[in-house]
Amino acid sequence: MRIVIVDDTGARASVLEEGLRDAGYDDIHLVPPHGAFVARIERLVPDVVLMDLGSPSRDSLEEMLIVSRALARPIAMFVDQSDEAMIGAAIDAGISAYVVDGLRKDRVKPVLDLAIRRFNAFARMQSELQEAKLALAERKTIDRAKAILMETRGLTEPDAYALLRSTAMNQGRRIAEVADALITASSLLGGKP
């Protein structure tokens, strides 16, 4: 079974490809949706196309599926319209699947299930990574604010942190926001940024 993955996010496409290879599929092609990508897909004559639902180029792909003379058998969305739950899960995960006419459902379903799991896992990973980045940035801001307080007011590190924390609590703001305001104010007053 020849599978083409159309995805702008190189990392997500790799994660999906790796999963498919681990599951024993070995005829996999990654095609980013740029330039003449539709012609490339047409030449590959795939059995299944997995495409990022967020790609603006889906309409171009569907146009090719309608007009192509190179494709011997038509390719349509998903495989079995009766499986609304799976289609819903695919859309929620952000993936669309085009399957060549005549391919049996039991052969396609594992591919789609795997794609849904991988897309979801990737989305989770992305949001965890985002949170971790944000946490790191906030910690750096708080450290800089503490250093300013220690230097200008002669506080110890625990006292500097306690002051930031009580100020934040009194103002109903987050510590990182208070720290950020302090850094801005300090640089305006000519302190070290």
Add this chain to the structure above:
Amino acid sequence: MTPLSIAFVPLTDSAPLIAAREKGFAAEQGIDLTLVRSESWATLRDRLVYGQVQAAHMLAPLAVAVTLGLSQHPCALSTPFKLNTNGNALVMSTAFAAALDPDLTRRIDDPIATAHDFAAAIGLHRRKPVIGVVHRFSSHALMLRYWLGFAGIDPDRDVTLRVLPPSLMTEALKADEIDGFIAGEPWNTAATAEGLAEFVFAGVRIWQRGVEKVLALRKDWMEANAMTVDRLLIALSRSAAWCDDPANKAELASLLARAEYVGRSPDILLPALTGVIVPKQGHSPLAIADFIMFGREASGFPWRSQALWIYSQFVRWGLAPHDAASERAAAEVFRSDIYRRALGASGQPMPGASLKLEGALTAPLAVGSHAGTLTLGPDRFFDGRVFDPDHLGDYIADFGAH
């Protein structure tokens, strides 16, 4: 509050949905509106068909095509409300436009002469012109085909129509992959402002009251949720009136500009809203009346004759078969009965009929209306043809064999 999700594509004509949420028209009707930005018509369609959203900002022809099963799997859709009238434009690269009338006012005012100029330029161009269209089942593609067909150009043989998302049209122009494109705003203004293209025609000059985006619902959902549908239509009708008010244009442009909506600067969004267009980089602005309309003249009213006009063009270009069942199914996509039910008590003028001749009005006309007076603006096609929905077959035959 009733939660309701509506999918939209980032375009200027999504305005009535965005204003319904941001200006409180939806909340007033007890609707907690979530707008789901979609980057392609395929994704918008899937979200609607598979129930991820209850409604969508859809190309009118796509709603007909999905119902007829011409675009992936068939699903009965209904349109009880049109979101806007007009708003398209054709732009071409400056290299190609050099073959057209250099006086842009004349070029835009006279689509007949421009169509002939275009036809004459085809043979002189270094390749078969490639024109970007947003979707085969778009008002844009049908309008372009209509205009080309007038000048004897076969859109399937003499030019190449390439489906591209509007966000990639300017890149494709830069890379010389296309010679021009037809799309909704803000994309024509965006390409023009970058100096990549200039206006060839404005949709309003091709069909003075051209059907454009509609509110599309799944038929079964619409029938099972009559109360919510009625409240939604009241909200959208008030929102459309707000969008049309000249006093609100600047605020509307800044709402649309937000990253979660269209995400382009207000300068690029405002020209279409005010109808004052810069048709070419460095050119003085041109006022084009009715460039886009939201609420005036009961423009939300889904005339069934307009669904039939769309179907007539599908048949004309071989995109759909001509049979009585398809013709009936196409007409039934536009639900003027639901519009009447929802807005009948609102006191605003309401057309008495559901079908009319399309393209017959050369001057504003007061028409039969259930409340108040309703004046319809001129709705001519640029070639003067009139579409009689009772004689669809004759209308198609009159264009000659494709």
